[in-house]
Amino acid sequence: MDHLGAMTYLVSKLGLACPIYATLPVFEMGRRCMLDAVASRLDGEDFTLFTDQDVYTAFDRMTQLRFMQTEGLKGKASGIQITPYPAGHTVGGTIWKIKEDTNDIVYAVDYNHIKERHLDPTVLHQGIDAFSRPSVLITDAYNALNSQPPRRIRETALLDAISTAIQHNASVLIPVDSSTRVLEIAYILEAHWRSKSLNTPLFMLTHQSSQTVTAAKVLLEWMGESIEKEFSGNRDNPFEFKKMQLAHSLKDLDRAGNVGKIVLASMPGMDAGFSKSLFVEWATVSKNLIIITDRGYPRSMTRRLYKMWDSTGSQNETGAIRVLNADMNLKISKKVPLQGDELSTFREKEARDKENEANRTSQARKLRALDDDDESDDESELNQPVLNRSLVRDAFAESNSNLLNTEFDAYVRDAHRAGGFFKQSQSFRMFPAHESRRRVDDYGEQIDLSVFAKSEFPYAARQAADEAEAAKLAAEVVESRPIEEVIPNKVVEETVDIAVRCNVMYVDLEGRADGNSVRNIIPPLQARKLILIHGTEEATASLQQSFIENSQVTDDVYAPIVGEAINVSSSTNIYRVRLTDTLVSSLQIKPLDEYSLAYVTGVVRNPAQIEDVQAEEDNVPADDKMQVDSEEPTAAGSSDEQKVAKAVTAQAAALSETPVLDIISASERPSHHPVVIGEIKLSEFRRILENDGMQAEFNSGVLVVNRRIAVKRRRERKEVVLDGWVGEDYYRVRKRLYEQHAII
Known part of the structure; x- marks a missing residue:
């Protein structure tokens, strides 16, 4: 919701027409999240900002990408490439790398460095080359002031609090989103219920609960390695819930009877939806428990409860349960059926509309x-x-x-x-007909295809008859059901006083890296410029000061306020030149992966200088140029030929203004030492040597080949050192090592 909540409004109301890119899980789960948000709003108000159809229309415009799939933009953004990488925060959550020429922009907001039950950690801190020394790194300061205990401690605190509530026959409310972080909490509770053989009612209550779980079952490849191993081991889908019941309305909770129950309800802010309704109903009971797993957005009910919990004790008390004793004024909106004159007026208007x-x-x-x-x-x-x-x-x-x-x-x-x-x-029949x-x-009369259709197989007729009979019986069953009359309603708002006497606990299951982790992850990336967003003023200032004091981090650390524009343009100068044919033919091009590399030594000349040089070489005066007939085309000339001529003239004019890189004479050409380009991991080099029939194994970080040759890497000097006896094995290993690089 934080990242795509406004997209539907921008597309449907403001006419946003630019391309939209996302991963497949973001498309699936994001759409369900927005549909649940619309339904939750409609439960208590006349929500007209956008509709379900607007949600479908907006998400249908998405271009779906896979992780590490590079996509080139088109149109005005031609030349820019984008690549998504796993963020570890939600299924399909993305860190974006944006590349144009020599500039790399990394957008890393809301990432998680910790391995969870259903997700692997982010790749941001794994030292991959894609994130090394970006031109600009954009990250968030949301958790800059927070610290997290280990994941197992937090999960244990959650389960212990729920177990205590079950013993007292209390109900537990856990406000969650409808399609992303709810999967982690649901997976934890489902596993606990199975291991302890619990029978306490456990519900996932959202408008899209069934659709969310169905989508999760087919998105296992986007989740963590542990999920894939579990599915591969016993072929049991981890999201085939056996203990958790999927509910879509408050009436579905009545199946459990008048007993304590644990409910994961949307929405996370408790300002609308099922979570707000259950809070109003359960907050007045002292034995009930509300577990907050997310601090909520500002001015939400969840944020208010978190501040109450935080103000009565230390923030580092993981799993601390505190009793609230507060009176709140809540504005409650609900829909009530129309009655009397209002109902009659509505029916009359409805009848007129139907007639028209x-x-x-x-x-x-x-x-x-x-x-x-x-x-x-x-x-x-x-x-x-x-x-x-x-x-x-x-x-x-x-x-x-x-x-x-x-x-x-x-x-x-x-x-x-x-x-x-x-x-x-006009002639007509005697009687109008x-x-x-x-x-x-x-082409004439239309052909009746049924005349040429082949006769059906014998069993096809029987199958068609059986299907027709089944459809008839199903229609009769539907007709026999009583038709529920849809009663029109209206929205009524009222302010109520609620005496909050329930227990409240906060346990951090947001799935975001804490402040200490962010301070350790960002410096090794060695970004040239760093931008901090998505945090309070206090948190942003604290993180900015930490990076300024860190010698590994650039001095260009920006913390713009909301609405502020900053200039982070690179100082790299790129010029476009045209290579002469003589220079191109003299290059010694070496292949490296999908690239072709060559060392170029030349001189930049103006196009006029090139003409003068060529004229001198040919002993032809520079002014003696070919005369071009500039007369107007004849009447027989076509407009297409004129357009082609104009295009050729424009292209020639553009080329005439482009500087030319020409070959330099051998006497003036400076000498250069060979340059080795490329980088290879020793693990990959080991595989190459083994495929070549040599024995290779690691010993204390050194790759030993045939027990005679040692290949080691010095990271501080960016060198690969080859030690061993000079012989056939040495030259074979050296040859394979050279083949993995381009020497120019």
């Missing part, structure tokens, strides 16, 4: 039938003036009861149509 809609539908149907008949007329009728058809439509619009208002007892088709160019009179005509197209 029926009239419009009837007129449209008759006009479509008229157009269909006109299409199948013969050629002479097709050539009739269009004015006559408009007269018929005007006659239809005069009255709903008497469509043509003619003197005939029944409607006679084409009564107002003239007889063509020769003013022939609709004359059906054969359907024809431009």
Whole structure:
């Protein structure tokens, strides 16, 4: 919700038309999150900001990517490439790398460095080359002031608190989102219920609970390694819940009876949805427990409860349960059925709307039938003036009861149509009747495909009969059910006083890296410029000061306020030059992966200088140039030829202004030492040597080949050292090592 909550509004109301990129889980789970948010709002208010259809329309415009799939942008953004990497916060959550020429921008907001039950940690701190020395790194300061205990301690505190509530027959409310972080909590509780064989009712209560779990079952490849191993080991889908019940309304909770129950309810802020309704109902009971796993957004009910919990003790008390004794004024919106005069007025308006809609539908149907008949007329009728058809439509619009208002007892088709160019009179049957005509197209009468259809197999007829009988029985069952009358309602707001006497506990299951982890993850990336966003002023200032004092971090650390624009343009200068044919033919190009590399030594000249040099070499004066006939084209010349000529002229003019990189004479060419380009991991080099028939194994970080040659890496000097006896093995290993690099 934090990252795509406004997307639907931008697309549906503000006309956002730019391309939208996301991973497949973000598309699936994000759409369900937005649908649940719309339904939760509609439960208590007339939400008109956007509709379910707007959500579907916005998400259908998404281009779905896989992790580490590089996508090139088009249009005005041509030349920019984007690549998603796992963030570890939610399934499909992404760290974006944006690349243009020599500039790399890494957008890393809301990432998690800890391995969870259903997700692997982020790749941001794993030392991959994609994040090494980016031009700009954008990260968040949301948790800069927070510290987290180990994951097992937090999970144990959660389960212990729930077990205590179960012993006292209390109900537990856990406000959650509807499709992302709820999966982690649901997985923890489901595993605990199975291991302890608990029978206490456990519910996931959202408008999209069934759809969310169904989507999670098919997104296992996007989750953690432990999930894949569990599924591969016993072929039991981890999200095939056996203890947790999926609920879609408050009435579904009544299945458990009047006993304590544990409910994961949307929405996380408790300002709308099922979580707010259950809070109003359960907060007044002293034995009930509300577990907050997310601090909530500012001014939300969840944030208010978190501040109350935090103000009564130390923040580092993981799993501390505190009793609230507070009185709150809450504005509650609910829908109530219309009654009396309001209901009568609504029914009358509804009847008028239905009647008008029926009239419009009837007129449209008759006009479509008229157009269909006109299409199948013969050629002479097709050539009739269009004015006559408009007269018929005007006659239809005069009255709903008497469509043509003619003197005939029944409607006679084409009564107002003239007889063509020769003013022939219309001939009709004695009694008005609709004359059906054969359907024809431009090639004659349409073919009836059923005439040429093959006879069915013997069992096909029986199968069709059985299916028809089953459909008939199903229709009879549906017809026998009592039809529930939809009662119109209206939104009523009221302010109520709630005496909050329940227990509250906060346990951090947000799935975000804490402040200490952020301070350890960011410096090794060695970003040239660092931007801090998504944090309070206090948290942002604290993290900024920490990075400024760290010698490993750049001095360019920015912390813009909301609405502030900062200039982080790179000082790299890129020039476009044109290589001469002589220079290109002299290059010694070496392949490296998908690239071709060469060492270039040349001199930059203006195009005029190149012409002068060529003229001197050919002993031709520079002014003696080919004369071009500039006369106007003849009348026979086509406009296409003129366009091509203009394009060629424009291209030639552009090339004439582009500087030229020309070859330099051998006497003036400076010498250079060979440059080794490329980097290889010793683990990959070991595989290459083994494929070549050599024995290779690691010993204290050194790769030993055939017990004679040692290959070791000095990271501080960025060197690969080869030690051993000079012989056949030495030269074979050296040859394979050279093949993995480009030496120019």
